[in-house]
Amino acid sequence: MNPANSDKPFAALRLRPEMSRGRRYPELAHPYRTEFQRDRDRVIHARAFRRLENKTQVFPAGVSDHFRNRLTHTMEVAQIARTVAATLGVDEDLTETLALVHDIGHPPFAHAGEDELRRQMERFGETFDHNLHGLRIVESFEARYARFPGLNLTFEVREGIVKHSRDLTPGESPELDAYLPEQRPPIEAQIIDLADEVAYNTADLDDAYSAGFFTIDEVRGAVPAFSDIWEAVEMQFPGAEERVQFLETLRQVINLLVSGLLDGTANAIQAAGVATVEEVRRHPRRLVGLTESAAATGRELKRFLHRRVYNSEELLRERHRSVRMIAELFAYYEANPDRLPSLYRDQAEEGHSHRVICSYIAGMTDGYCQRIYNELLA
Ligand code: MG
Numbered sequence: 001m002n003p004a005n006s007d008k009p010f011a012a013l014r015l016r017p018e019m020s021r022g023r024r025y026p027e028l029a030h031p032y033r034t035e036f037q038r039d040r041d042r043v044i045h046a047r048a049f050r051r052l053e054n055k056t057q058v059f060p061a062g063v064s065d066h067f068r069n070r071l072t073h074t075m076e077v078a079q080i081a082r083t084v085a086a087t088l089g090v091d092e093d094l095t096e097t098l099a100l101v102h103d104i105g106h107p108p109f110a111h112a113g114e115d116e117l118r119r120q121m122e123r124f125g126e127t128f129d130h131n132l133h134g135l136r137i138v139e140s141f142e143a144r145y146a147r148f149p150g151l152n153l154t155f156e157v158r159e160g161i162v163k164h165s166r167d168l169t170p171g172e173s174p175e176l177d178a179y180l181p182e183q184r185p186p187i188e189a190q191i192i193d194l195a196d197e198v199a200y201n202t203a204d205l206d207d208a209y210s211a212g213f214f215t216i217d218e219v220r221g222a223v224p225a226f227s228d229i230w231e232a233v234e235m236q237f238p239g240a241e242e243r244v245q246f247l248e249t250l251r252q253v254i255n256l257l258v259s260g261l262l263d264g265t266a267n268a269i270q271a272a273g274v275a276t277v278e279e280v281r282r283h284p285r286r287l288v289g290l291t292e293s294a295a296a297t298g299r300e301l302k303r304f305l306h307r308r309v310y311n312s313e314e315l316l317r318e319r320h321r322s323v324r325m326i327a328e329l330f331a332y333y334e335a336n337p338d339r340l341p342s343l344y345r346d347q348a349e350e351g352h353s354h355r356v357i358c359s360y361i362a363g364m365t366d367g368y369c370q371r372i373y374n375e376l377l378a
Contacts, residue, residue: 008089054365105134109322260294
């Protein structure tokens with residue numbers, strides 16, 4: 001896709017702020033910010049957003065100040081998603097808001113934390129889903145307005161929170177029935193999952209390379225596109241140190257993936273022949289996606305990261321430690337609900353204390369979880 005000769009090619013698919021289904025509690029229009037700009041600003045000022053700084057992305061905090069945490073990861077997703085939205089011609093502010101809010105429901109200790117909370121909830125025949133938790137944060141846990149609970153975000157942002165990474169199944173949960181479970185989300189929300197993948201596949205490679213998890217030859221052997229770009233970079237900058245050559249290569253890998261995302265999406269939109277937001281919603285499949293060759297590079301990167309990084313001894317050890325901490329805290333609060341903070345204690349007394357414990361732990365940062373654990377159990 002060449003944006004130079006296709007000015008805003010899919011502007012007709014843009015979900016413009018005036019098309020919004022609105023907020024739960026009606027509010028007057030702002031004199032100079034659109035509804036989606038207001039939502040973006042509300043997310044940025046939320047406490048749960050600030051807590052992302054102290055939540056692990058992949059590498060635990062405290063090992064190095066250069067690794068991504070969930071906040072800097074979120075900023076990278078927002079930057080990639082905005083570029084994609086702007087080039088396609090869909091709403092940049094809605095896209096940015098969805099990117100900024102996409103991980104707001106993430107529990108401490110990344111996927112290990114989420115998996116363990118899910119395991120705990122399965123004992124009660126329930127589950128834990130970070131997107132649903134994110135929805136509860138913006139709907140009720142954030143308490144900063146006098147006239148309503150939560151952030152009173154527009155329908156489209158709430159819909160994007162629950163649908164950014166998967167389609168809903170009609171009837172799966174009464175909480176989700178309002179979010180058009182039979183429809184696809186608009187292009188703005190479809191962008192997020194892919195922008196997220198491009199961001200973390202490349203960022204995790206960067207962090208893991210700095211941490212010495214693999215050599216250049218190893219990643220070259222596993223990811224042919226990386227290898228081709230590396231060769232060209234070496235030829236162009238033969239005197240540059242390896243770390244700089246790596247970064248030059250990585251930058252072009254990001255570019256390859258984002259270009260593949262733009263081209264793949266443009267092709268799918270054209271093939272589907274959709275011309276309005278409603279047609280995007282009613283189309284049986286999502287339209288945002290990578291070209292086959294960019295998707296292959298993405299898969300190779302992911303496989304390599306799983307093998308050499310996510311399932312490495314170091315990270316597995318860290319994961320076991322976090323899982324144990326969360327499991328012990330959960331059991332402790334089940335046995336001692338009186339030790340929950342007062343707000344949660346009151347809710348726990350009204351019943352379903354496992355849900356209250358789950359929400360409390362899910363909202364913790366890594367640092368807070370560790371402190372509470374040390375205080376109560378270490
Ligand atoms: Mg993410």
